Amino acid sequence: MHQSPGSAIHKAPSGSRVYAIGDIHGRSDLLRRLHAMILADAAPGSPDSPDSGALRKVVVYVGDYVDRGPDGAGVIDILINQPLEGFESHPLKGNHEDMMIRFLESGEGGDMWLFNGGRDTLQSYGIEFSDMSLYLSEPEALAPVFRDAVPPSHRAFLNGLAIHHREGDYLFVHAGIRPGVALEDQSEQDLIWIRDEFTGSDADFGAIVVHGHSIRAEPEIKPNRIGIDTGAWRSNRLTALVLEGDTRRFLQT
Numbered sequence: 001m002h003q004s005p006g007s008a009i010h011k012a013p014s015g016s017r018v019y020a021i022g023d024i025h026g027r028s029d030l031l032r033r034l035h036a037m038i039l040a041d042a043a044p045g046s047p048d049s050p051d052s053g054a055l056r057k058v059v060v061y062v063g064d065y066v067d068r069g070p071d072g073a074g075v076i077d078i079l080i081n082q083p084l085e086g087f088e089s090h091p092l093k094g095n096h097e098d099m100m101i102r103f104l105e106s107g108e109g110g111d112m113w114l115f116n117g118g119r120d121t122l123q124s125y126g127i128e129f130s131d132m133s134l135y136l137s138e139p140e141a142l143a144p145v146f147r148d149a150v151p152p153s154h155r156a157f158l159n160g161l162a163i164h165h166r167e168g169d170y171l172f173v174h175a176g177i178r179p180g181v182a183l184e185d186q187s188e189q190d191l192i193w194i195r196d197e198f199t200g201s202d203a204d205f206g207a208i209v210v211h212g213h214s215i216r217a218e219p220e221i222k223p224n225r226i227g228i229d230t231g232a233w234r235s236n237r238l239t240a241l242v243l244e245g246d247t248r249r250f251l252q253t
Contacts, residue, residue: 010169010208012243016056017042018167019087019251020241022228023062023094023212026069026120030238030253031078037251038084038240057087060165062212062228063094063174063192066124067117069233073124076154093161094174094212095192101158104147110139125149163191166207170243175213176225179203199227210241219250 012018019038024031040046042057065079066072083089099113100121110118114132122132122142126149135142164183165172176198177183178190183206190198192213199214205224212229214220219239220227230252232238240251 009246011246012170013056013168014245015054016058016167016244018058018060018170018241018243020060020062020170020172020210020228020243022230022239022241023064023215023232024069024075024238025064025067025096025117025233026072026075026124027232027236027238028069028071028074028078030232030236031075033253034238034240034251035078035082035084037253041242041251042086057084058167059084059087059089060167060172060210061089061091062172062210063092063161064096064212064229065091065094066100066121067096067113068120069117070120071124072121073154076157080153080157090165090172091157091161092165092172092174093163093188093192097158097161098192103143104150104155104158107140107143110142114139122146122149163188167243169207170210171205171207172210174211176211177205177209179205199225221248 021034065075079091096117099109099116099118102108103110103113119129119132127145132142174192176194177186178194178197179201180203195214203224209225211225211227214227215229215231216227218230219241226241228239228241230237230239236253238253242249242251
């Protein structure tokens with residue numbers, strides 16, 4: 001998809017192709033499928049990559065790897081152990097990773113996390129519902145059990161997630177940014193949790209903000225932002241935005 005006529009021209013860095021993947025939410029099956037599509041798309045000789053051998057290839061994940069879908073642990077395993085060969089990888093932190101990290105570290109927010117898909121993530125790490133039920137009245141007591149079930153490599157991955165990433169005229173975040181606030185002054189809370197104040201704004205953010213967090217049936221393209229959360233956990237559609245030069249297109253499972 002090219003820029004619409006009359007619109008400002010926004011570009012990815014010269015010589016680069018950027019793939020931005022929306023919220024995965026435990027769908028390791030869809031992530032494997034989309035990874036295969038991206039590799040085929042970027043392969044030398046493919047219709048969209050006649051000279052792809054010279055390309056700088058980048059993949060940005062906008063967060064929410066866990067919860068709601070059945071295999072959050074498997075998603076993190078893929079991102080750690082099966083990265084796309086030949087690509088720079090930039091995984092960002094989503095609000096669901098934020099809930100998971102807080103629960104792992106201190107047991108805080110257990111009620112909210114379990115209500116918002118944390119049970120699925122616990123099960124993906126081998127903690128069955130029968131085990132969870134012992135702790136439902138005091139979910140914070142489940143935190144040490146969960147901590148023992150999460151591999152150190154997964155803890156390191158979670159603790160190393162970036163909050164935002166920039167490529168040319170595009171800024172990648174999980175949820176969005178607060179209108180009227182400079183990027184360097186944005187709070188982490190807003191970058192991974194904001195919704196209506198961002199999605200309802202027509203402000204010029206100084207870049208096209210590519211984000212997830214707010215589910216739409218199809219990718220949402222606005223003059224100041226592009227939303228790529230297509231609800232993969234329930235729709236079976238995991239979306240990647242592809243940026244190269246001044247062009248935009250999508251890949252979708």
